[in-house]
Amino acid sequence: MELLTLDDRIRAVRHxxxxxxxxIGVLREGLLNSSYSLTEARIIFELGQRRDLTAADLGRELGLDAGYMSRILARLEQQELIERVRSEADGRQRILYLTSQGEAAFTLLDQRSREEVSELLNSLGEDEQLRLLKAMETVESILDRGLKYAEPFILRAPEPGDMGWVTYRHGVLYKQEYGWDESFEALVAEIVAGFINNYQPEYERCWIAEMNGEIVGSVFVVKSSETVAKLRLLLVEPRTRGLGLGSRLVEECIRFARRRGYQKLMLWTNDVLVDARHIYARAGFKLVEQEPHHSFGYDLIGETWELIL
Known part of the structure; x- marks a missing residue:
């Protein structure tokens, strides 16, 4: 068999x-001759076939950005296709359910999907059908195995209780890893309280990272002035380090700051936070100021970094 170059292989996959x-018709304006986009139909399918799903569950299942998922769900709610019900097991969570109209939409989409696949299969002979199914099984097994080593986490907006987690985990981890005392946890609590009490959604954001249903990281962007934003409280749980989560959180901050028209993104850290400093440097931040200080029980060197957007 002729050895294919990388370009040849890329062309083959794209073809x-x-x-x-x-x-299969996913390029049509409405999937399966319906008024729903591919993403909307997939969400309806998932909710029609599974129970007790939250928005975070759906995001993990479909690999969708939390903000995009939120907009799609809001649109489906406006169309009275889904509803959110407080979980009896955990009052902080909202479970997604199809309404009666949503159930009708699911039934229609499911029937049309079966008819379309049946038409495709009936156009093939028995041997061709078996070859197609075998080939699809091979493709699925290869790609599914690869996806397990792709980005294993999702980023979402904060939910009730998350801010307490941010404060708690900062206090615990910085004590374990650097020996810092409770004054650091108090500082984090002040920053978190300020974010909640003065939140400006057009100019500020918090991202919570989840993996396998557990919170594993966080980061904030807060407004400093009309032209300057601050990146604050970047945290990545030790067991998830090395997966690119820290870099992804910082990238989200940069993208958001640029979209909101900030001219500069700044952050304050300490020289002992070596891993975080590497993430900032890779993202393009420049160290602009250093200043010795005594905080959290230690003599430290504080650092100011900035990124011109």
Whole structure:
């Protein structure tokens, strides 16, 4: 068999993608001749087939950004296709359910999907059908295995209780890893309280990272002035370090700051936080100031970093 170059392989995969997406109709304005987009239909399918799903569960399952997922769910709620019900097991969570209209939409989409796949299979002979199914099984097994080593976490907006987690985990981890005393936890609590009490959604954000249903990280962008924002409280749980989560959280902050028209993104850290400093440097931040100080029970060197957007 002729050895294919990387460019040849890329062209082959893209050719297959074009053929397959055209054949199954995902390029049409409405999936399955409905008024729903591919993403909307997939969410309806998931909620029609599974129970007790939260928005975070759906985001993990579908690999969707939390902000995008939130907008899609809001649209489906406006159409009275879904509803959110407080979980009896955990009052902080909202479980997603299809309404009666949503159930009707699911039934219609499910029937049309079955009819379309049946039409595709009936156009093939018995041997061709078996070859197709075997090939699909091979593709699925290879790609599913690869996805397990792709980005294993999701980023979402904060929910009730998350801010307490941010404060608690900062206090615990910085004590364990650097020996810092409770005054650091008090500082984090002040920052978190300030964010909650003075939150300006157009100019500020918090991202909570989840993996396998557990919180594993956080980061904040807060407004300093009309042109300057601050990156604060970057935290990554030790067991998830090395997966690119810290870099991803910082990238989200940078993207948000640019979209909001800030001219500069700044942060304050300490020279002992070596891993965090590497993340900032890779993201393009520059160290602009150093100043010795005694805080959290230690003599430290505080650092100011900035990124021109």
């Amino acid at each position: 297959f993608n074009r053929l397959f997406t055209r054949r």
